[in-house]
Amino acid sequence: MCAAERDEVAGLTASRLTALLGAFRPGDDVLGVSELARRTGMPKSSAHRLVGHLVQEGLLERESGAVRLGIRLFEIGQLAAARRGLVDAARPYLADLREATRNTVHLAVLEGTEVVYFDIVRGRDAPALPSRIGGRFPAHATAVGKAILAYSPGQLLETVISAGLPRIGPRTLTAPGLLRRQLTKVREEGIAYEREESAAGVICVASPVLDGSGRARAAVSISGWSNRVRAERVAPAVRTTALTLSRTLP
Known part of the structure; x- marks a missing residue:
């Protein structure tokens, strides 16, 4: 894969990660992966994989088969x-x-x-x-x-x-x-x-x-x-x- 292709893939991934975080709306406490996939329009398998990455980074937290916004986002928001x-x-x-x-x-x-x-x-x-x-x-x-x-x-x-x-x-x-x-x-x-x-x-x-x-x-x-x-x-x-x-x- 050439540098331009790697940049394109990285940009697409970043866009999808942003879309997943942006899928949470006022009043949402937890959301399932299926709902996140529906709101963002991405395949469930992709949403599942990217949610795992966000959980690993502390930007999302798992709860009873769903996820909520993580404490790391709160810390960034304070900055x-x-x-x-x-x-x-x-x-x-x-x-x-x-x-x-x-x-x-x-x-x-x-x-x-x-x-x-x-x-x-x-x-x-x-x-x-x-x-x-x-x-x-x-x-x-x-x-x-x-x-x-x-x-x-x-x-x-x-x-x-x-x-x-x-x-x-x-x-x-x-x-x-x-x-x-x-x-x-x-x-x-x-x-x-x-x-x-x-x-x-x-x-x-x-x-x-x-x-x-x-x-x-x-x-x-x-x-x-x-x-x-x-x-x-x-x-x-x-x-x-x-x-x-x-x-x-x-």
């Missing part, structure tokens, strides 16, 4: 709820930053080698950006990614570099040495800049949201047209918002 709290706490400050700069404001976290956008407050006159809530983007090509990496353990940066630094925009940093030097400056100043590294004509200014130990939990940024936004002029507002959030969040 998601904690991050929802980050968005709720940040939203008023993001809105204020948007009003002050009239540009699009992002709140993002690092997942692996990519940033994930938790919230976006779009500016009326800002460019149409490829970012979306829940969307991902290579960390090295974004100001939020660089802001987080600069205040994270060094191994995270090495992981990003090892995964490759592909060119995303016309001025993406693709040289590891240059990226390292820029992150050193970010750590000194508390501000990260991205100039046409994610998309042509776009500039971004970001600052990290730090925990009590000084490590980045997230980053806040503003994005706008490179020929309109004066990065150094808006940087203090971005920095102030990030520092305020760092003190506000538990």
Whole structure:
């Protein structure tokens, strides 16, 4: 089986596992395999095999010949709820930053080698950006990614570099040495800049949201047209918002 075929099979399996978990509805306590197969439209034999895998991973639990949602899902849900709290706490400050700069404001976290956008407050006159809530983007090509990496353990940066630094925009940093030097400056100043590294004509200014130990939990940024936004002029507002959030969040 070639790599493409393996990826296709993996994607199909993941889709079926998701469908089985999503088959539970409000009020469902336990469901039998036959009912799960009916709701998902998959053969009973396939449903039985995949249910066994989910039970093994703690995502489902067996009870009297049926299954219920497992405690592992509850644990994962608590992590998601904690991050929802980050968005709720940040939203008023993001809105204020948007009003002050009239540009699009992002709140993002690092997942692996990519940033994930938790919230976006779009500016009326800002460019149409490829970012979306829940969307991902290579960390090295974004100001939020660089802001987080600069205040994270060094191994995270090495992981990003090892995964490759592909060119995303016309001025993406693709040289590891240059990226390292820029992150050193970010750590000194508390501000990260991205100039046409994610998309042509776009500039971004970001600052990290730090925990009590000084490590980045997230980053806040503003994005706008490179020929309109004066990065150094808006940087203090971005920095102030990030520092305020760092003190506000538990």
